[in-house]
Amino acid sequence: QKEVEQDPGPLSVPEGAIVSLNCTYSNSAFQYFMWYRQYSRKGPELLMYTYSSGNKEDGRFTAQVDKSSKYISLFIRDSQPSDSATYLCAMSAQGAQKLVFGQGTRLTINP
Amino acid sequence: EPEVTQTPSHQVTQMGQEVILRCVPISNHLYFYWYRQILGQKVEFLVSFYNNEISEKSEIFDDQFSVERPDGSNFTLKIRSTKLEDSAMYFCASSGLNNSPLHFGNGTRLTVT
Numbered sequence: 370q371k372e373v374e375q376d377p378g379p380l381s382v383p384e385g386a387i388v389s390l391n392c393t394y395s396n397s398a399f400q401y402f403m404w405y406r407q408y409s410r411k412g413p414e415l416l417m418y419t420y421s422s423g424n425k426e427d428g429r430f431t432a433q434v435d436k437s438s439k440y441i442s443l444f445i446r447d448s449q450p451s452d453s454a455t456y457l458c459a460m461s462a463q464g465a466q467k468l469v470f471g472q473g474t475r476l477t478i479n480p
Numbered sequence: 481e482p483e484v485t486q487t488p489s490h491q492v493t494q495m496g497q498e499v500i501l502r503c504v505p506i507s508n509h510l511y512f513y514w515y516r517q518i519l520g521q522k523v524e525f526l527v528s529f530y531n532n533e534i535s536e537k538s539e540i541f542d543d544q545f546s547v548e549r550p551d552g553s554n555f556t557l558k559i560r561s562t563k564l565e566d567s568a569m570y571f572c573a574s575s576g577l578n579n580s581p582l583h584f585g586n587g588t589r590l591t592v593t
Contacts, residue, residue, distance in 0.1 A: 401579050412571050412584035466528035466536035468582060
């Protein structure tokens, strides 16, 4: 079983829709959960950072972590064409140096 | 907003040659990292560096790879004898504290021919 699994998509939705992106993981030691956005030929850009379980909201973005199910989500409200990018989940264990990334989901928002 | 900068943006080299990829992390950060992304694949951890030494490395980071922080601002990744399979995007990242979020540069695209 892969340590972090993420559906690569592609996912295509109309402008204004609510987008739901998800990752599952197998390592129960993961405590820190991140979502990054990556535009073509650019580096990952941090969107959301959460510790342990719960929800976090920042503008149109909401991150959810369910450690009991080993499942994390990112919701994008009122999606815009500029949100079109690849979204990467990433996670790490307490005291660990490395981030483990998902495959990334390629998202397109159609005007 | 402070950012991580990487040079060059694209490096083409012949198999067997040495390459050095350069990074300037965010100035008050303490932890430095290299990751790579082969086309169409996941972003993979290579190495982390703290207090002037390697703190963790992956199985990818073999004897052909080395890192250095030669002065107070630069952080470099050297590949001694490049192979075709080293072709990838190489991302530098930095963070202020352990387990705090990583900030990535825009990467160096390495092409080995």
